[in-house]
Amino acid sequence: MKRHQVTIVDIAKQLNLSKSTVSRALTGHPSVHAATRQAVLELAEQLDYQRNMLAISLITNKTNTIGIIVPEFSSSFFPNVIIGAQEIASKAGYNTVICQSNETYETEVANTKVMLANQVDGLLVSITKETKNFDHLKVFQRKGIPIVFFNRVCDDMDVPKVIVDDFDGAYRAVTHLIESGRKRIAHLSGPPALKISEKRLNGYKAALRKNNIELDEELVIPYDLSLEKVPIYVNHLLNLDNPPDAIFAINDPTAIEIIQVIKKRGLKVPKDIAVVGFSNDYASGLIDPALTTVSQPVKEMGKTAAQLLLDQMNRDVADWKSIIRVLKTELIVRNSS
């Protein structure tokens, strides 16, 4: 069937005006007779006229849409970042198109194609744990479409980034464990390719060093963030001749899994072994024992990233800046440590 849409021409005909005059009236152009404008606006209202953004975008080469690509959607982290970003974007008159890459490189590449097809005016990205090649993202730079990274950033590209102070957060988390008397602190780390893994690992190491605890490589296990594998690593750690008395996890979902495994083995958290996470996800306060964790200003991160993106979009390509905004974290001590 054929949908009918009310167009400027319809209004122009009924009012015996030219298209351009109607257009001007509609877009608030100053040089239109007040009475004319009034008439146009009234009729438009009455006819329920909607501007055809497709046509406008075709001309202006702007879609008023920003794209957001996130690795997943299931923990509370990314949805909350998105809430923040949408708040800022919609205030500035931008819509958002959201894609999730499902933590796979191929999907992420496909997502960028979608964004290109949608002709987004800007892109917010948090990369997958697999992403090592960034050509699909560099395309945007080349096309003059600004990009801002958040959380999981790409060091290769000279664009704005919003992160938290991962090093500092990890450092404080581990220091807290040491101060509560833990001697052998393990770290279930993330994929080495991710900057956050590296920085949190460095924070962990620095805290040990500062307190004259020798780093035991045996206690540091990098893993690929597939939660179903956590039991393997935790059991491995607990089966060591000299098992750890604390585990610092790369993130909260991991820490929560760790606690489950420990409990299943009949050990007590934190008596036998303390656990600390990173993120302060919604579930972390609810689990038993409640998880000690490093909280990130999640919504804030979304807002900041969106704001940075808007700034770029209103600038000439030549003036693009590659600011790195580092947000503060906060250590939340609960019962798991």
Added chain:
Amino acid sequence: MKRHQVTIVDIAKQLNLSKSTVSRALTGHPSVHAATRQAVLELAEQLDYQRNMLAISLITNKTNTIGIIVPEFSSSFFPNVIIGAQEIASKAGYNTVICQSNETYETEVANTKVMLANQVDGLLVSITKETKNFDHLKVFQRKGIPIVFFNRVCDDMDVPKVIVDDFDGAYRAVTHLIESGRKRIAHLSGPPALKISEKRLNGYKAALRKNNIELDEELVIPYDLSLEKVPIYVNHLLNLDNPPDAIFAINDPTAIEIIQVIKKRGLKVPKDIAVVGFSNDYASGLIDPALTTVSQPVKEMGKTAAQLLLDQMNRDVADWKSIIRVLKTELIVRNSS
């Protein structure tokens, strides 16, 4: 700055062909010489040509986009529905635009405007707790844009809906409580305007009736789903002369809040009072004690809704059907009951 885009004209010029031929080659039109097509395709590839969907949409009056409006984003429920819906949509070549209404009617109305501006080809909606007037949604029907409701549906409108068997789920949850010896079962219900509230309430009542337990109106409290108000109602219930020995909550977030409040008062779940939720959110299995709840096939719901929408979109308006798809729930008994 001026972004440059490779267009059909560029290709046509280089190959000394007409725009139309290039267009035909690109769109896989049969009547084009094999060699010509080959040449066009190769050059397009080499030039990294991207079809301008705006222009195509302008002509075809189709955007290949479906809209999704959800009340919130913070529990695990809606993100998971969206994952399911996106899976089906993208397989069919559709992009998705997601909006969250933040549980307020005004935002929902604004969201529908966004969807209209984006000229979505179809809409998936779960309404807010406040939505009583549906004019903003009926607009879509009038314009020939199909709508499918999921989870929170509108009974006023004759369109496809995907829900779970709320009555049955509630019935079984409450029956389970009765069978485990509970005598005074309270129900923290949702806003009466929402169908799910009504149906779960009816399931609750039916289970009581079936077991010859008289309904005590004092034990049924409808509330507006603002979690911060849960303590008020729970404390009220616990302060009754004859307090309940179980609470059935409209959903999991509510149940989780209830457990917190009970624990804070120094009472034990489930010894002193059992709690049962509805949804099987991610957090529900983690909380202490693990929550007994009615699980819904969440991703499935998204998939079904998207499929129903696609079906409508490929049909003439006259043939639109208003199927109601009811998905099965499952009672998951854990430690809170």
Added chain:
DNA sequence: CTGTTAGCGCTTTCAA
């Protein structure tokens, strides 16, 4: 202040 003209990038008749 208003009308005319051209054109955004593409598809789609209608001819050749």
Added chain:
DNA sequence: TTGAAAGCGCTAACAG
């Protein structure tokens, strides 16, 4: 099989 021309709905010069 290919080309020329018209037009999707709108805006943006350029005239008047």
